[in-house]
Structures are given as C-alpha cells and as structure tokens.
Amino acid sequence: xxxxxxxxxxxxxxxxxxxxxxxxxxxxxxxxxxxxxxxxxxxxxxxxxxxxxxxxxxxxxxxxxxxxxxxxxxxxxxxxxxxxxxxxxxxxxxxxxxxxxxxxxxxxxxxxxxxxxxxxxxxxxxxxxxxxxxxxxxxxxxxxxxxxxxxxxxxxxxxxxxxxxxxxxxxxxxxxxxxxxxxxxxxxxxxxxxxxxxxxxxxxxxxxxxxxxxxxxxxxxxxx
Numbered sequence: 001x002x003x004x005x006x007x008x009x010x011x012x013x014x015x016x017x018x019x020x021x022x023x024x025x026x027x028x029x030x031x032x033x034x035x036x037x038x039x040x041x042x043x044x045x046x047x048x049x050x051x052x053x054x055x056x057x058x059x060x061x062x063x064x065x066x067x068x069x070x071x072x073x074x075x076x077x078x079x080x081x082x083x084x085x086x087x088x089x090x091x092x093x094x095x096x097x098x099x100x101x102x103x104x105x106x107x108x109x110x111x112x113x114x115x116x117x118x119x120x121x122x123x124x125x126x127x128x129x130x131x132x133x134x135x136x137x138x139x140x141x142x143x144x145x146x147x148x149x150x151x152x153x154x155x156x157x158x159x160x161x162x163x164x165x166x167x168x169x170x171x172x173x174x175x176x177x178x179x180x181x182x183x184x185x186x187x188x189x190x191x192x193x194x195x196x197x198x199x200x201x202x203x204x205x206x207x208x209x210x211x212x213x214x215x216x217x218x219x220x221x222x223x224x
Contacts (some may be wrong), residue, residue, distance in 0.1 A: 009050070009214055010176040024052045031081065034109040038076045041102075047075050049145065049171065053214040054082040057143060057169065060219075061086035064167060066140030069093045072126045072154045073146025077106025083143060084115040093119045096126035096146075126150065130157040138163045145171035148189040151196045155220075159205060162222045173197055174216025 009017065027035070031051070038045045049057075057079055061069065065088040071080050074097040084093050097103050100123055110116040122129045126146060139161040144154050151170065158168055173179070178190045179197060200208050200220060210218045 009212075010174070011212065020052055025055055027051050027054075030109055030113045031078070033112065034076060034078055034081065034105070037105055037109075038078070041076075047145075049079050050214050053171075053217070054078055056213055056217070057082045058086040060167060060169065061141055064141050064165060065091070066166070067091055068137065068139055069141040070130070070139050070143070070158065071095045072130075072142070072144045072150075073097060074103050074106055074121065075099075075145075076102050077109050079143055079145060080106060080119060081109060081113055081115065083141070084110065084119050085113065087115075087118055091118060094129070095119055095121045096129045097121065097123060098125060099123075127153045127157060130154065133161070137161060138166075140166045142166075142168045143171070144168065148172065148175075148196075149192040151192060152199060155196070155200065159203075159220070159222065162220075164222065164224055166221065168220040170196075170200075170218040170220065172215045173210055173218045174212070176215060179216075 012020065031054070035048065038048050061083050067090065069083055069087065069091065071083060071093060074080050074095040080093060080095050087093060103121055103123065107116065107121070110119055127150065139158055140163045142158045144151060146154070155168070162168065173193060175190055175193050179194050183191055197210070200206065200218065206220050206222055208218060208220050210216060
C-alpha cells in the first residue's frame with residue numbers, strides 16, 4: 001500500500017517532504033480512508049493530489065468563500081472533499097468527470113464526511129458540462145485537474161465566468177519538470193501543458209502565478 005502522505009513533488013527530497021508534511025495540518029480519518037482506498041487502485045493512484053495540496057485548496061476556498069465552485073477532474077474525490085469542506089453555508093460544488101467507477105469511491109467518502117449534499121457530480125465530458133451552464137452562472141473558484149489536452153478548453157469556458165474575487169487553480173503545470181525539457185515525439189500531454197502555460201501567461205485578461213506546490217499549481221484571476 002502506498003504511503004498516504006507521499007508527495008508527487010518532483011523537486012523535494014524526502015527530508016524536505018517529511019518536514020512539509022509534519023508542519024501541515026494532518027489528514028483526518030476520512031481522508032486516510034480515501035487515500036488508502038485510492039492506493040489500492042495501483043499506479044493510477046498517482047493522479048490523487050497530495051495532502052498538502054488538499055490543505056492548500058481548502059485554505060484558498062475558505063478565504064474566497066465561493067457561492068459556486070467547479071472541479072474539472074474528480075478522480076476518487078480527494079480534492080473535491082477538500083473544496084467542499086471549506087465551502088460557506090449555501091455554497092455548491094459542481095464536479096465534472098467521466099468515470100462512474102472512480103467517482104463512486106468519491107461519493108462514498110463525501111457521504112462519510114457529510115458533504116455530499118453540497119456536491120453535484122455530472123458524468124459527462126467536462127467541456128460539455130461547462131458549456132451547458134446558464135449564461136449568467138458566475139464561478140467563484142475552479143480547480144482543473146483532468147486530461148491535459150483539454151486544459152485550454154476548460155480554461156476558455158471558465159475565465160469569462162470568473163467572478164471579480166474568483167480564482168482558478170490548475171494542477172500539474174510543471175509535469176515533473178518535463179515542461180522545460182525537449183519534447184519527445186508523441187508526448188501530447190507535455191506539449192499541451194507547455195502550450196497552456198504559455199497561453200495563460202500571455203493572456204491580458206488575467207493575472208497568473210505558477211507555484212511549486214505538488215506537481216506545479218497555477219493560480220489565475222481576472223484583471224479588474
């Protein structure tokens with residue numbers, strides 16, 4: 001079974017990682033259960049965000065206090081659990097995913113945590129779900145962690161809806177450092193992330209910071 005506090009950060013050695021974890025609010029029983037269940041899936045469990053990333057998301061959401069949040073790419077539910085727990089009273093989280101199998105694990109743990117009543121899960125291509133939102137639906141917080149070739153499409157749907165105080169957080173933008181390497185032939189995910197990072201940095205509509213958290217997290221806000 002994988003270490004439930006393991007980190008995908010490619011630039012942290014073990015001692016620094018252990019220091020980070022020991023100085024971050026520890027996970028609780030529900031989070032441990034979810035991490036243990038996800039670890040049993042095998043190598044695909046690496047798609048789960050690290051505990052320090054989960055706390056980072058919770059703190060962002062607690063500060064923003066979104067009425068409506070969106071997650072693109074739910075997997076087994078660790079990030080959505082972090083977001084939903086931090087929502088203010090009446091806040092809603094829309095989760096977009098295509099897997100009934102993986103999100104069934106998420107549903108169980110949302111229920112265990114008592115947050116299932118504030119989450120709406122839609123099993124369909126995320127870009128279709130986003131395009132189907134009412135024209136006047138404002139997004140206060142979004143987390144993108146799905147297929148890398150779809151990032152620009154999700155970004156394109158979310159930015160025009162972002163509230164003046166809203167944020168978009170995007171995961172895996174460093175891609176274990178491969179974004180600065182020479183692209184290998186056929187490496188479509190790395191190519192997509194390189195293009196995404198460049199397009200966002202050049203977008204005059206937004207301000208952006210790329211953080212070395214986990215596998216790289218970009219925070220985006222609309223210019224006011």
